[in-house]
Amino acid sequence: MAELTEKKLSTMSLRRRPRWGETIIQGLLFFSGFFSIFITFGIVYELGKEALLFFQMPGVDLLSTITTTEWKPHVNKFGIWPLLTSTLLTSTIAMTIAIPLGMSVAIYLSEYASPRVRSTLKPILEVLAGIPTIVYGYFALTFMTPLLRQIFGSDVVQIYNTASAGLVMGILILPLITSMTEDSLSAVPRSLREAAYGMGATKLEVAVQIVVPAALSGIAAAIIVGISRAIGETMIVAVAAGAGPNFTLNPFIGAETITGHIVRISGGDLSYDSIDYNSIFALGLFLFLTTLVLNIISQAIVRRFREVYE
Amino acid sequence: MMTNNNSEPKYVIETQDLEIYYGDFKAVTNVNMKIEHNKITAIIGPSGCGKSTLLRAFNRMNELYAGTSIKGNVIFNGQDIYAKEVDPVEVRYRIGMVFQKPNPFPKSIYENIAWTARIHGYKGNMDELVESSLQQAALWDEVKDKLHQSGLSLSGGQQQRLCIARAISIKPEVILMDEPASALDPIATLKIEELMQELKKNYTITIVTHNMQQAARASDYTAMMMLSGEGERSGTVIEFDETKKIFTRPSDKRTEDYVTGRFG
Ligand SMILES: Nc1ncnc2c1ncn2[C@@H]1O[C@H](COP(=O)(O)OP(=O)(O)OP(=O)(O)O)[C@@H](O)[C@H]1O
Ligand SMILES: [Mg+2]
Numbered sequence: 001m002a003e004l005t006e007k008k009l010s011t012m013s014l015r016r017r018p019r020w021g022e023t024i025i026q027g028l029l030f031f032s033g034f035f036s037i038f039i040t041f042g043i044v045y046e047l048g049k050e051a052l053l054f055f056q057m058p059g060v061d062l063l064s065t066i067t068t069t070e071w072k073p074h075v076n077k078f079g080i081w082p083l084l085t086s087t088l089l090t091s092t093i094a095m096t097i098a099i100p101l102g103m104s105v106a107i108y109l110s111e112y113a114s115p116r117v118r119s120t121l122k123p124i125l126e127v128l129a130g131i132p133t134i135v136y137g138y139f140a141l142t143f144m145t146p147l148l149r150q151i152f153g154s155d156v157v158q159i160y161n162t163a164s165a166g167l168v169m170g171i172l173i174l175p176l177i178t179s180m181t182e183d184s185l186s187a188v189p190r191s192l193r194e195a196a197y198g199m200g201a202t203k204l205e206v207a208v209q210i211v212v213p214a215a216l217s218g219i220a221a222a223i224i225v226g227i228s229r230a231i232g233e234t235m236i237v238a239v240a241a242g243a244g245p246n247f248t249l250n251p252f253i254g255a256e257t258i259t260g261h262i263v264r265i266s267g268g269d270l271s272y273d274s275i276d277y278n279s280i281f282a283l284g285l286f287l288f289l290t291t292l293v294l295n296i297i298s299q300a301i302v303r304r305f306r307e308v309y310e
Numbered sequence: 311m312m313t314n315n316n317s318e319p320k321y322v323i324e325t326q327d328l329e330i331y332y333g334d335f336k337a338v339t340n341v342n343m344k345i346e347h348n349k350i351t352a353i354i355g356p357s358g359c360g361k362s363t364l365l366r367a368f369n370r371m372n373e374l375y376a377g378t379s380i381k382g383n384v385i386f387n388g389q390d391i392y393a394k395e396v397d398p399v400e401v402r403y404r405i406g407m408v409f410q411k412p413n414p415f416p417k418s419i420y421e422n423i424a425w426t427a428r429i430h431g432y433k434g435n436m437d438e439l440v441e442s443s444l445q446q447a448a449l450w451d452e453v454k455d456k457l458h459q460s461g462l463s464l465s466g467g468q469q470q471r472l473c474i475a476r477a478i479s480i481k482p483e484v485i486l487m488d489e490p491a492s493a494l495d496p497i498a499t500l501k502i503e504e505l506m507q508e509l510k511k512n513y514t515i516t517i518v519t520h521n522m523q524q525a526a527r528a529s530d531y532t533a534m535m536m537l538s539g540e541g542e543r544s545g546t547v548i549e550f551d552e553t554k555k556i557f558t559r560p561s562d563k564r565t566e567d568y569v570t571g572r573f574g
Binding site for chain 1: 400401406415416417429477
């Protein structure tokens with residue numbers, strides 16, 4: 001035994017040995033990372049390029065686009081506000097449903113539910129997330145809208161309206177927020193919960209004052225993904241929110257969102273390089289910028305408030 | 311059991327035929343021990359014999375693991391803490407715990423104590439409470455200029471003393487410590503031991519330790535635990551006596567082997 005060790009020591013070399021497996025894996029991982037960034041930049045480039053074409057067209061300029069309130073392509077009026085407000089309206093309604101409900105369900109699942117309940121509820125939520133959004137769209141139109149009309153009166157609530165679309169969108173986003181929030185709550189180390197329980201904290205105190213702050217960055221990510229999903233959601237609003245831009249904050253009347261508008265005009269015959277065609281990209285760019293700004297704001301908020309546990 | 315004064319010793323915690331289960335697995339069996347007021351009681355024994363399990367049963371922390379249950383009684387100041395009407399939150403408020411791995415909240419040093427006091431409705435002067443708690447935990451001088459930094463920015467030994475400060479800020483009667491010094495260097499360990507001597511004037515302390523010198527140095531009573539029984543073996547207290555006696559003339563051969571290091 002002693003001999004062996006000695007021999008090993010004397011002949012052991014410290015020279016680097018090639019590890020091909022490591023090198024290949026590292027290369028592959030780098031390539032995947034690089035590829036996804038490349039694709040993202042490609043999309044942004046394409047969006048930017050086509051949007052630029054739009055703003056170079058006669059009768060279109062950026063200033064009036066972001067300051068005027070009429071979007072009427074046939075008379076060369078491209079004020080983005082009617083589309084933007086209805087996008088914000090549906091998203092806000094959706095998030096008003098999805099954030100508090102999603103957080104509550106997530107806290108329930110991670111801090112209160114028994115393992116049995118959790119293992120039944122989570123798959124159900126995931127199934128909910130897998131339903132095609134067109135189904136949600138018709139659910140809004142044929143269930144939510146009649147319901148709203150019954151509650152608020154059919155003279156108040158139009159057949160097509162942003163409230164119905166927003167509410168159903170909230171249901172659509174709920175599982176997403178729940179599942180992401182639950183993941184980040186579960187990732188908070190057990191020792192932290194024990195610390196709080198060991199000091200005589202109640203379940204609610206542990207959940208809300210210890211676990212949630214520690215998981216804040218994950219929760220914020222969940223909310224951001226949810227908001228981005230709401231802003232980008234297309235099928236529900238295309239089916240239920242109404243066709244035709246409408247500059248209003250009344251949730252009970254029809255108003256077309258950015259995505260709804262894109263779907264409608266690209267559904268017709270669009271010729272390449274027409275003003276309608278190019279406007280789609282400008283609208284896409286607006287969507288992209290909106291989510292980007294939201295991301296940046298939330299990152300700043302999270303950095304300010306989160307409690308780093310390791 | 312002998313005590314120095316003539317009056318009846320006051321027992322804070324008393325177990326009666328205590329058995330502790332994880333599901334169907336009986337981890338601890340047949341424990342009858344009395345923990346004396348304002349004394350330090352050490353629990354020693356080989357790894358896996360159920361020391362932590364027993365300690366957690368003293369303030370119902372074991373309930374945080376799914377499927378645990380107990381048989382027998384744990385009496386705290388004459389009251390069975392497992393009785394139906396007893397709230398585990400109240401139990402843990404009076405019987406605090408310090409863990410093996412320092413686990414300050416990811417909040418500021420100040421908030422670690424203030425939060426703990428606040429959830430129990432403390433309405434007095436918070437600055438004073440924070441200072442006195444940190445002082446009792448012998449940490450004040452080291453942190454008084456950085457109270458608003460994260461508790462996690464401290465060294466391991468400082469973090470552990472912060473956890474002790476947090477535990478004593480709500481003035482429990484008993485402090486349970488599960489190997490509080492196992493992650494610390496000898497100097498930090500000694501600090502914690504000195505601290506325990508200081509704290510026992512006001513608190514009753516029960517400590518699990520693997521460190522024989524620590525048990526011998528720091529404790530008044532020692533409980534020796536070991537696996538016993540046929541087939542599926544459960545941990546039990548095989549000897550419980552004054553520390554002096556455990557370490558000089560134990561009555562059980564297994565205790566002697568263990569404390570002298572002759573045990574596997
Ligand atoms: N959460 C749990 N679920 C199931 N079994 C457990 C759990 N915790 C501990 N046990 C089992 O109970 C027995 C006693 O464990 P315990 O942690 O109390 O031992 P210990 O004496 O503290 O050991 P150590 O000195 O290594 O910390 C072991 O057999 C262990 O496997
Ligand atoms: Mg242990």
